[in-house]
Amino acid sequence: MAVLDDILDFNGTFVEEKQYEPYITSKYPDKHYVILTCMDTRLVELLPKAMNIHNGDVKMVKSAGATVSHPFGGIMRSLLVAIYALQADEIFVVGHYDCGMSAVDPAVVLENMKQRGISVETIKNVQYSGVDLNQWLKGFGDVTKNVEHSVDVIRNHPLVSKEIPVHGLVIDPETGKLDLVTSGYTD
Numbered sequence: 001m002a003v004l005d006d007i008l009d010f011n012g013t014f015v016e017e018k019q020y021e022p023y024i025t026s027k028y029p030d031k032h033y034v035i036l037t038c039m040d041t042r043l044v045e046l047l048p049k050a051m052n053i054h055n056g057d058v059k060m061v062k063s064a065g066a067t068v069s070h071p072f073g074g075i076m077r078s079l080l081v082a083i084y085a086l087q088a089d090e091i092f093v094v095g096h097y098d099c100g101m102s103a104v105d106p107a108v109v110l111e112n113m114k115q116r117g118i119s120v121e122t123i124k125n126v127q128y129s130g131v132d133l134n135q136w137l138k139g140f141g142d143v144t145k146n147v148e149h150s151v152d153v154i155r156n157h158p159l160v161s162k163e164i165p166v167h168g169l170v171i172d173p174e175t176g177k178l179d180l181v182t183s184g185y186t187d
Contacts, residue, residue: 025055032090035094036093036150040096046171050177058088059078064100064104065100065146066095068153076153079091080159080160089164090164094168094178096143096170096173097143100139101139101140105139106133107134144181167183167185168182
């Protein structure tokens with residue numbers, strides 16, 4: 001049985017037995033903030049516990065490395081919607097130590113693409129269209145600097161009100177300890 005079949009079978013039982021009822025909430029975050037964090041599997045349950053957040057408390061946006069890579073890309077759009085349409089009043093950027101993006105090698109990623117059926121011609125076409133795949137796929141060396149960069153992009157975005165505090169933190173994926181990088185209240 002494929003993964004999709006397992007999910008759909010489980011979901012049928014989940015809905016039939018009304019297991020969703022404890023999770024019913026509104027689309028507006030009770031705590032009025034949005035978190036941009038990494039998609040790392042270790043953070044799925046740890047981050048909410050470490051930050052004392054529960055279902056319905058916050059908006060959660062995830063990207064590889066908790067990175068805002070383009071000021072007008074999908075991540076930034078999600079943050080703006082959280083602020084102006086969904087009642088978020090603060091933004092938390094939460095990176096983590098031992099992040100996979102800190103060591104991503106674009107050459108390895110491109111080679112893996114080829115091994116999974118992406119042709120050299122397709123890769124060249126993307127590059128000829130003006131996308132620097134090596135830059136676009138490049139990781140970062142220092143998680144703290146990456147959090148600072150994402151916070152800086154958000155704080156200086158022309159569509160983010162200066163009244164919105166933007167905080168930067170780094171979480172330990174083993175213990176859940178949060179280290180403050182920058183406070184939106186004082187920095």
